[in-house]
Amino acid sequence: MNIIEVLDKKTRRNFLELPLKFYEGNNVWIRPLDEDLANVFDSRKNKTWRNGEATRWILRADSGETIGRIAAFVNNRTMNEGNKQPTGGIGFFECIDDQGAANLLFDTAKEWLSTRKMEAMDGPINFGDRNAWWGLLVDGFGLEPNYQCNYNPPYYQELFEGYGFSTYFKQFTFARKVKDPLDPRLLAKAEKIIANPHYSFQHVKKKEIEKNAENFRTVYNAAWGGHSGVAEMSQSQAVNLFKKMNAIVDEKIIWYVYYKNFPVGFYVNIPEINQVFKHVNGKMNLLGKIKFLYHHWRETNQKMLGIVFGIVPEHQGIGVDGALIHAVRKMVQEEYSRYSLLELNWIGDFNPKMVRVVEQVGGTVSKTHHTYRKLFDTNVAFERMPING
Secondary structure, eight states, X not given: OEEEEOOSHHHHHHHHHHHHHHSTTOSSOOOOOHHHHHHHTOTTTOGXXXXXXXXXXXXXXXXXXXXXXXXXXXXXXXXTTTOSSOEEEEEEEEEOSOHHHHHHHHHHHHHHHHTTTOOEEEESOOSSOTTSSOSEEEEOTTSOOOTTOOOOOTTHHHHHHHHTOEEEEEEEEEEEETTXXXXXXXXXXXXXXXXXXXXXXXXOOTXXXXXXXXXXXXXXHHHTTTSTTOOOOOHHHHHHHHHHHTTTOOGGGEEEEEETTEEEEEEXXXXXXXXXXXXXXXXXSHHHHHHHHHHHHHTOOOEEEXXXXXXXXXXXXXXXXXXXXXXXXXXXXXXXXXXXXXXXXXXXXXXHHHHHHHHHHTOEEEEEEEEEEEESSTTSOOOOOOOOO
16 A cells, blocks of 8 residues: 655545545435635635645555545644644545555554644544534434535544544534424523513624624624634624625524624524535536526525524523524524424534533434544543533
């Protein structure tokens, strides 16, 4: 077997197209967009390159057949964040069912990271934000992956753990049928808020990009900004986010809660876009764009994806969360019947409070991913990610 670093057009194509061989005939797998994967490794498109570096390899059998791939990366902004040792990352792993082949890929990544003074590696993760390409699927193989979420064969878990990776944290994707009732206890807690005239609930207007962005930024910064290494969101970042989302936004499933007309919480859902992208086979060329526009126009997608939910600290624990969820429930169950299924962006097992909220909404775990960590020094005791609350 031969490891080859991806440095030219041919090896880039081999890296990109290898999964087609592994998932041929799999009716659940949805091919990621070629452009999305290529952009991860393009320093002009991926801002993480400003504070790090990445590379990738393919693995070829002696016959010349490509049988595996892996990427490794160092993010200088996060390598020490919450870690007792500098930690790099690996991702975009694909491999035949052979521990020796997998070990060669892992060893290659480990050696590259070690030369950059890393002492551990997490994987499979993204060279960028956690909302994309994060974690190894270990349960839920019969369900289609959401946009930019990892899907892989069951035997990958054995390959990772056979090499010595340990579970750093678990990631739960929750699902529920839109028409299913909410837990009565949630509504009971929310009734005071619903009856309070100082609180109001509104869904966004698609054309009001700047207002939507500023409301989002206000709540986001109050709820998360400056905590646990999360940077505050700027006005330009928020506006850019909503401009990017605007092509797929369904204004009736993005909601804000206001207290005396000031935003204090949000619940952001979007149409789950992989349900449209599955028709384009990874190619957003002219034909792919036509297919995308057709399915978007016909609203063939019946799945909505909950991507973020937040309440500012001053209004937490008094039922505001339940009241906001109830407002959205009333819309999607009584007034607007486009969607039949809701999935929620993954929640880590290190966040039991949010897990409980989702369970109260009626969500059950539909998919489980593991984020693994491998310590290079086997004499160092492994520690899982701390539980938050």
